[in-house]
Amino acid sequence: MIKEITIGVAIAALIFLALQGVNLLPLLFLGALCYLLYNLSGLKVINKGFQGQISPKTRGITFADIGGQENAKKEIIEALEFIKDSSTAEQLGIRPLKGILLAGPPGTGKTLLAKAAAAYTGASFIATAGSEFVEMYAGVGAQRVRELFQQARELARRDNRKNATIFIDEIDVLGGKRGQNFGHLEYDQTLNQLLVEMDGITANDEVRVLVIGATNRVDLLDAALLRPGRFDRIIQVELPDKDGRLQILKLHTANKPMAPDVNLESIACQTFGFSGAHLESLANEAAILAFRGQEKILKQEHFIEAIDKVMLGEKMDRQPSKDDLKRVAVHEIGHAIVSERVRRGSVSTVTIIPRGSALGYMREVPEADSYLQTRRQLEEKIQVLIAGAIAEEILFCSRSTGASSDFAEAAQLAKGMVFAGMSELGIVDPDSLPQNLLHRAVAQILRVQEELVREELQDKIEIIRCISQELLREEKLSGERLRQIIAGEDKPQTKAHLA
Numbered sequence: 001m002i003k004e005i006t007i008g009v010a011i012a013a014l015i016f017l018a019l020q021g022v023n024l025l026p027l028l029f030l031g032a033l034c035y036l037l038y039n040l041s042g043l044k045v046i047n048k049g050f051q052g053q054i055s056p057k058t059r060g061i062t063f064a065d066i067g068g069q070e071n072a073k074k075e076i077i078e079a080l081e082f083i084k085d086s087s088t089a090e091q092l093g094i095r096p097l098k099g100i101l102l103a104g105p106p107g108t109g110k111t112l113l114a115k116a117a118a119a120y121t122g123a124s125f126i127a128t129a130g131s132e133f134v135e136m137y138a139g140v141g142a143q144r145v146r147e148l149f150q151q152a153r154e155l156a157r158r159d160n161r162k163n164a165t166i167f168i169d170e171i172d173v174l175g176g177k178r179g180q181n182f183g184h185l186e187y188d189q190t191l192n193q194l195l196v197e198m199d200g201i202t203a204n205d206e207v208r209v210l211v212i213g214a215t216n217r218v219d220l221l222d223a224a225l226l227r228p229g230r231f232d233r234i235i236q237v238e239l240p241d242k243d244g245r246l247q248i249l250k251l252h253t254a255n256k257p258m259a260p261d262v263n264l265e266s267i268a269c270q271t272f273g274f275s276g277a278h279l280e281s282l283a284n285e286a287a288i289l290a291f292r293g294q295e296k297i298l299k300q301e302h303f304i305e306a307i308d309k310v311m312l313g314e315k316m317d318r319q320p321s322k323d324d325l326k327r328v329a330v331h332e333i334g335h336a337i338v339s340e341r342v343r344r345g346s347v348s349t350v351t352i353i354p355r356g357s358a359l360g361y362m363r364e365v366p367e368a369d370s371y372l373q374t375r376r377q378l379e380e381k382i383q384v385l386i387a388g389a390i391a392e393e394i395l396f397c398s399r400s401t402g403a404s405s406d407f408a409e410a411a412q413l414a415k416g417m418v419f420a421g422m423s424e425l426g427i428v429d430p431d432s433l434p435q436n437l438l439h440r441a442v443a444q445i446l447r448v449q450e451e452l453v454r455e456e457l458q459d460k461i462e463i464i465r466c467i468s469q470e471l472l473r474e475e476k477l478s479g480e481r482l483r484q485i486i487a488g489e490d491k492p493q494t495k496a497h498l499a
Contacts, residue, residue: 061115067251068244068276069109072237076100076117079233083121083163083210097232098201099211101171103218104237107277110214113237114167117212123163124156130173133190141174141190149197149209156207164209171213172220191222198230239275242268248276252283257297267303270348272366274310282306308349308363313356320359327392327400328352328360329468334391335362335384336467336482337460338453342380343367347479352471359402365479375422378413382449385410390453391464414445 063073079097082089089096100117102110111127118125128148133141152164168174178188201209213231215221225231240248245268253264271279285306290298320328332350339346339362346367352360364384389403415438421427423441457464467485471477 061112062119063113063116065251066109066112066116066276067247068240069113069237070244072102072104072109072113072235073116075233075235076102076113077120079235080117080121083123083208086208096201096208097210098198098229099213099231099233101218101221101226101231101234102212102214102237103216103234105216105239105275107275108237108239109276110237111167111169112276114165114212114214117210118165118167121163121165121210122161123165123210124152124159124161125165125167126152126155127167127169130168130170130175133174142193145190145193145197152209153207162207164207165212166209167212167214169214172215172217175213175221175225177220177222178224191225195224195230239273240279242272245271245274245279248279249283252280253298256283256287259297259299261300262298262303263300266300267307270304270307270363270365278310282310285309304349308351308355308361311363312358312361316354316356318354320354324359325352325472326468327396328402329471330391330395330464331388331400331402332360332362333464333467333471334387334389334457337391337464337486338387338456339364339384340483340486341456342384345479345483347482349476349478350471350482351476353475375417378417378422379445379449382410382413382446383453385413386446386450387453387457390450391457394454394457394461395464410446410449411442414442417445418442 063077066073079100082094082096086096102113104110114127115125117123126148133144148166152166156162156164174194175191178191198211211231218226218234226234246265249264249268253262267282271282274282282303283306286298286302289302289305290296293302295302329352332352336347336350346364347362348365349363350360351362355361385406386403388406389399392403393399417423418425418428418433418438418441419430423445425433425437425441463486467477467482470481470485
C-alpha cells in the first residue's frame, strides 16, 4: 500500500513540475540510477549462496534403510570405497571419483542413496536442485556454483571432516546440452562453471568433494558433463522388482501394527510398476484408512483399498446416474471376462465405485515381473482393453466416451507392435515410416482383435447380464466371486434387464 502511494505522489509531483516548466531529464536520470542501484543490491541478496548442512535425520540414513535397489547400492558402495579407503586406492594408482550420476524414474530413492552415501563416507552433506542455479541475471548461476563448492568445503572443515558430498537433484536443469538457449547464455555459463569446479577436484585436496547428481532424463545432459573425470559412474536406479517391493513394504510397515491376515508378499505382487515413493504412500494410506474406520491395527482390506487409492485417487462424491452405472457395469465386466479368458485368475477387483477420473475400473493381478513381451501377449492386452467398449456395443447397441482412454492405450500397444516388426509391414524404421502406413498397420491390428473380442462376448451376453446385475447391487466384486459365477458354481438369483 505504501509503495503504491509513493509512486502516485511521485507521478503527481513530476506532472506538477512539468507544468511549471522545470526540466525533468536530470530527475528522470537520477531516478533510473537509483532503480539500478536498488536492483544491484537485490542481486547481492540473490547471491547469498547455500546454507546446506547435515541434519541429525540425514546422519541416520544408511544403505540398510533403502530397499529394492540392491544393484544400485552395490555399485555406489563400490565407488565410495575408493573414497573411504583412500590410502589403498592411492597405492593402486586409483584416481578418486569426482562424480556419481543417479539416473532413474521419480520416487525410486535417488535422494536417499545420496544421503546414505554421505553417511557411509562420513562426509558433510549439502543438497540443492538444478533449478536454484539459473536466474535472469547473467553470472548469477556461475557465482552460485562457486559458492556451493566453497560452502561444502567450509562445512567439512567446521565439522572436522575430510570429505564433503554435494547432491544436485534434477541436474538436467543445470547441466542441459549447451547451445539450446539462444539469446541467453546464462545456462551455458552456469554449466561451464560446474565443469571447471569438477575439474578442480584433486586427490590432494584438504577436503575431497564428491558430486552426486540425480536425473530421470540422462539424454538431456551435456556430453562434457558425462565424460570420465567428471561423472565417472552412471548408476541406474530402476523401479523395484517384486522382491524389492517386498523389502520396501517391510521397511515402511515396520512401525505399524498389522493384523495376522496381512500378506505383504501378495501386496508386492499387485503393485507392479510402483516406485518406492508409491509404496511409502500405500503404507501410509492403509494406516489412514484404518484410522478412519477407528481400527487399532491395519488389515489386508486396508492395503487393497490403498492400492486403488494410490493408483486412481480418492473416491468421488458425485454419483453417476442409474443409466450410466448400468453402462459402466457392463463395460467393466467386458474387461473382466476377457481378462479371465486370457489369464485365469488375473482379475483382482471389479467395481463401479467412482474414483479419481474413473467411473469404474477392473484391477488385474499383475503377471510375474517381465521386461519382454511377445506378439501374443500384446494382442491379448489389446483384447482386454477394447473388451469394455465391445460389451457396451453388444448390450446397448452403442459405445460411449468412457472407452477413449482404453482405445488410446490399445493404439499405443499396436504402434509398439509395428515398431517391433510384429505387423504386416515386417521390420520397419520408426523414423522414416510414413504416417499413412503406420496408421494402416495400427488400424489393421486393432480391427483383427476387435473382431475376435466381439465373437467371444457375443456368446456370453447372458453371463455379462448376470454378473452386471450383481455388480450393480454390490458395487464391488472380488476376483474370486467373479470366477465362481463364470464357472457356473454360483449365479445371482435375478437377471439384469440391461439392454
